[in-house]
Each structure stands twice: as C-alpha cells, then as structure tokens.
Amino acid sequence: MALMLLRLRDIHKSFAGAEGPVPVLRGVDLDLAAGESLALTGESGSGKSTLLHLVGGLDRPDRGRIEVAGTEVTALDDSGRAALRRGTVGVVFQQFNLIPSLTVGDNIAFQARIAGRHEPVRATALAERLGLAPHLAKYPEQLSGGQQQRCAIARTLAARPALVLADEPTGNLDEATAEEVLGAMLELVAETGAALLMVTHSQHHAARMGRRLHLHAGRIA
Template sequence: MLLELRDIKKSFTGAEGPVPVLRGVDLALGAGESLALTGESGSGKSTLLHLVGGLDRPDSGRITVAGEDVTALDDRGRAALRRGTVGVVFQQFNLIPSLDIAANIAFQARLAGRHDAALAQDLAERLGLAAHLSKYPEQLSGGQQQRTAIARALAARPRLVLADEPTGNLDEATAEAVLGAMLELVAETGAALLMVTHSAHHAARMGRRLHLRAGRIA
C-alpha cells in the first residue's frame, strides 16, 4: 500500500475540553488508485488530509506514506515529504504572488529537483492555463488560480496527491475537465489520489469511495 492509516485519532481543544474529530480511522490506498472521501461538514475530512500531508500530527495511530512513518517525522522531515512525495491541493490556493503562473506551476517541481518543462506545459494546456502563463495570480479568477494550484501539485510527479474539494471554485463544465485531467495524470504516473468532495457525481468518478461520519469510516 502506498498510503496506510491505522487507528488514527485526533481531538482539538474546545471551551469545555477536548473535542474528538477523528475517532479511530483505518484507511489504505494503493499506487494508481483513486479514492473519494465524503462526509458532512465537520466530519473530519479536511483534518484527515492535513494529517496525511504532515501538516498536523494525530493524537495516536500511525500513518505511512510510501513506507515512511509520517507520524515519526520531525518538521523538516514532513516538509521534505510534501516536497518530494506528496502533492497537496487544498481549498486555499497558496500561490506565490510575486511569481507568474508559469513559475508557480514549476515551483514545487523545482524544489523536488525534478522540473520537467514539457510536463508543465502539458499541464497548463490540459487545465486551460496556457494563455495565462505570463500573468500573476492576482490577474486570474479564483477558478484559474485553483487550476494553477492543481497544476503545481501534479508537475512535481508526486506519488500521492491529496485534494480537498479541488473543483469547489470551478463551474461544472470546468470542474469536469479538471477532474478528468487529474485522473488521467494520476493514472499515467502511477500515483494515488485521495480526494475530499461533497459532490456525489465527482465521487462516483473515483475508483473507490469511503464515507466519514462523526470521525469514523461509516
């Protein structure tokens, strides 16, 4: 398995004490597989993605990505994981304002030491960004910025792609095209895709679907 979660638990501190968010989640995902994670708001979906991406730590349990124990890594190790192994597409675009779109797309791949100009150009064309490569993030619409964030994550050829509502800022037609491109590229590179979505239609396009309810896989 490329990704394995074993008995993951996570709580946050509330006004009256700890508030459980994840209550013992088990999950496995193999290379080349795509998995949709669905659930109501507050069910712990985004928290789970943050834990897998090394952006936070679980209270207990074990997460392994490509055989590496993420829960045992320090801050530097988790940052290296996101540079080289995991591509992250969250709802916040986190583009670099001082870089044009071409440089934003190439940014993570350059950090990982595997920038491929041909792949970056192909991604830009597939995601409808080829005419905007010399522009800056502030000159693009929210949907175009989201597509740039997706291209940046895929350009580094990650082994695992984490996507939190990646088409949430896109119109339906564009969302279909972007999702199709993501699935094609994941299949071509043998990566795994874990996507959080509220859309039953988009979830149905994934290879597998799991539902998170009250911090547990239902």
C-alpha cells in the same frame, strides 16, 4: 500487485474545546494503493479535512500510525514532514494558494524546483493539457478561478508526487468549471500512476473516483 502507498491505522485526533477535548477522528483505518483514486465523503465536521492534513503531515494525530510510501509520517519531525511534502506528497487545496508575485509559469515550476525535479518540457506539457499555455506570462490575479485551480493542479503534478491529496479542489468553482477541472486532474493523475485521495462533499464527484469511503462522527461508516 500494486504498491500499498498509504496506510492508516487507528487514527485518533481531538481539538481543544471550551469544555475539554473534542474528538474529531475516532480510530480511522485506511489503505490506498499506487494508481488508486479514493473519494472521502462526509458531512461538515466529520473529520475529512483533518484526516487529509494528518496524511500530508500538516498536523499530528493524537494516536495511531500513518505510513506513506513506506515512511512512518507519525515518527517524522517538522523538517521530515516538510521533506515528505516536497518529494512524495502533493496537496491541492480549495484555496488555490498560488504565489501572487510569480507568473503562472513560475508558479507551475515552483514545487518541482523545490523537489529538484523541474522538467521544463513536462511543465509546458501540463500547461498545455490544462489550457494554461496562453497564460504562462500572466499573474494569478489575471486568471479566472478555474484557471487558478488548474495552475494549482499543474504545480502539484509537475513535481511528480507519488500521492496527491486534494481538499475540495473544486469547491470554489461553478458546476461546469468544476467538472472540467476535476476531469483534467483525474486524467493527469492517472497517467502518472500516483494515488489520489480527494475530500469532497459532492456525491457526483465522488462517483468519478475508483472507490469511496464515508466518514461519520469521526469513523469510517
């Protein structure tokens, strides 16, 4: 039986508005096992990215419980949530968030070094699999958008996270490049046995995941 890696129970989140709190999430329950891939879809403003940020410890819910690999994220302080992102959870953003002063090779190694898991052989293998081997000495500004996202994916996976969160990871790419990048990410995540939770507006991309859930008005529809 697969390890239940992610468990959300009764998650609520509101943000301040001009006329008072604006509810974004209204009691979300979700389970994700190790090795599973899950697409989270929904219209703009449905709470998809908010939910992903809560799982990654980038924000706190108003109510509810989030567990990642047996750790209650909602009980952690800022340093505890930062440690969770270093060692257990990896995040791939729509904006690549590469460090412009570091080479591609050093960007790939960055997260793994912080986590104390840097393996030069693995980093090189990821670069080769993602078509980045000829570009390791370059800087992010010298890469195309697709290459930068491949670098961001390699950086995340080099640290061997148990849970990968991807927030519209191909949203800034053209259709053909998006297909290539998504395919590479799904293949590499599957090989590690990690769980993948991906926010996407694309039904086509969602169909490539193991299962999907749809958020509507802050609830799982």
